[in-house]
Amino acid sequence: MAETVLVTAATGTVGRHVVTELVDRGATALAGTRDPDGAGDALSGGARPVAFDFERPETWGSALEGVDGLFLVRPPGVARGRLTDFADAAARVGVGRVAYLSTLGAERNPLIPHHRIERHLADAAVDHAFLRASFFAQNLHEVHARDVVERDEISVPAGDGATSFVDARDVGAVGAAVLTERGHRNVAYDLTGPEALTYDEVAAAFSDALGRRITYGDPSIPAFIRREYASGRPLGFALLMVGVYTTARLGLADRVTGDVERLLNRPPRTIRDYVRDYADEFRRE
Ligand SMILES: NC(=O)c1ccc[n+]([C@@H]2O[C@H](COP(=O)([O-])OP(=O)(O)OC[C@H]3O[C@@H](n4cnc5c(N)ncnc54)[C@H](OP(=O)(O)O)[C@@H]3O)[C@@H](O)[C@H]2O)c1
Incomplete structure (x- = not known):
């Protein structure tokens, strides 16, 4: 310990x-x-x-x-x-x-x-x-808040693929647990949220929590790169995001595990928990 x-x-x-x-x-x-x-x-x-x-x-x-x-x-x-x-x-x-x-x-x-x-x-x-x-829920405000605030849209090239979003607060809690509790020596844990959601389902969770309609835009990869680059993001970051969202599009980001619940003795936070707690990030002035 x-x-x-x-x-x-x-x-x-x-x-x-x-x-x-x-x-x-x-x-x-x-x-x-x-x-x-x-x-x-x-x-x-x-x-x-x-x-x-x-x-x-x-x-x-x-x-x-x-x-x-x-x-x-x-x-x-x-x-x-x-x-x-x-x-x-x-x-x-x-x-x-x-x-x-x-x-x-x-x-x-x-x-x-x-x-x-x-x-x-x-x-x-x-x-x-x-x-x-897994993919942090917090990316949704750290990277995409402006699209939600200005256009009521989550716009990423992930198709119908689902992602097992994990809340960074839960990852942090696991980090503290494995360092301060007995055991956890030479182990690997797969940290995911409780379910895998498509971006249509994520947009629906946003609509419910924010009280206005948020839609999912599924841009083509070139259109996504053009828009991100035009908004001032470095090309390398846009390409990194394409890699991440293509992984989701191909159905490779949807694995759900029970490790967070087992390690924290409580269920992981859901996307709905996340949007409710971070709602201020997505409000219009
Ligand atoms: N985003 C995802 O969905 C996801 C999913 C799974 C794994 N990951 C992994 O998570 C890691 C990033 O974690 P995060 O998102 O919590 O980090 P983050 O928010 O990107 O924070 C990076 C921090 O690193 C510090 N930093 C930057 N350059 C540094 C340097 N040269 N020396 C020391 N500190 C430096 C900065 O703090 P100061 O300015 O205060 O120094 C900054 O706050 C990556 O390895 C990524 O691959 C991400």
Whole structure:
């Protein structure tokens, strides 16, 4: 059981919830951020911000002081080697367990960085828990809120494919649980929501929760890329999204597991829970 946990990407979608849950469990949560003075808004009370940057190894030693557990996230754009070097440094200074935020199916896809990072951690001198998460519900506001607010539309090229959306708050709760409870050594968990929904069904959940009609637009891939690029998104990000939504379109994102319920002793949050709790993100002024 870890008592002092360094959470990387602590101001991010999942990390902030890991921090909150660790504090609730009475653990010491060190919130790793490149900007410890400015991280206040993203972090709840009780977290201790610490300067940490994967790209600046000179920050690693002080961030790892007194740490026995690590919540490891690969932020977008950080090279795999940086992450594995840091994991090795953590093992060298005595960190006993690592929970790594991975993605559903990583074990079957040798082409993605998560696969190789998992392999590295499996061979490292530290106990690991791989949290292979499905698509986060929170992408719906972090990436697509503007379409909903301005056009009452969710517009992604996912066809009729279903996705087993998982709520990032549940992923964060699992992260804190596996680091602070006994067991969970050298394991992998597949974290999904309770059901797989098509984007038509997601739009219906939005309509009910927001009290106005939200529709699902299923653009062609070129039209989606053109629109995302025109709205200022980098081409690389648009292409990444095409990959994700094509996976859903092909019916490869719909696997539902019972791991979240088993680990948290309660059902995972639904998309309806998510839209209700984040409704302000989708309201018009
Ligand atoms: N989105 C999905 O549906 C999904 C599903 C499954 C798995 N995943 C995986 O989840 C991971 C991302 O997690 P997330 O969405 O919680 O992260 P996120 O919201 O993208 O947050 C990234 C955080 O990383 C920090 N960061 C950026 N560059 C850094 C650096 N050089 N050194 C240290 N920290 C840095 C930033 O914090 P500061 O600015 O405070 O430093 C930022 O808040 C990815 O590996 C992704 O593949 C995502």
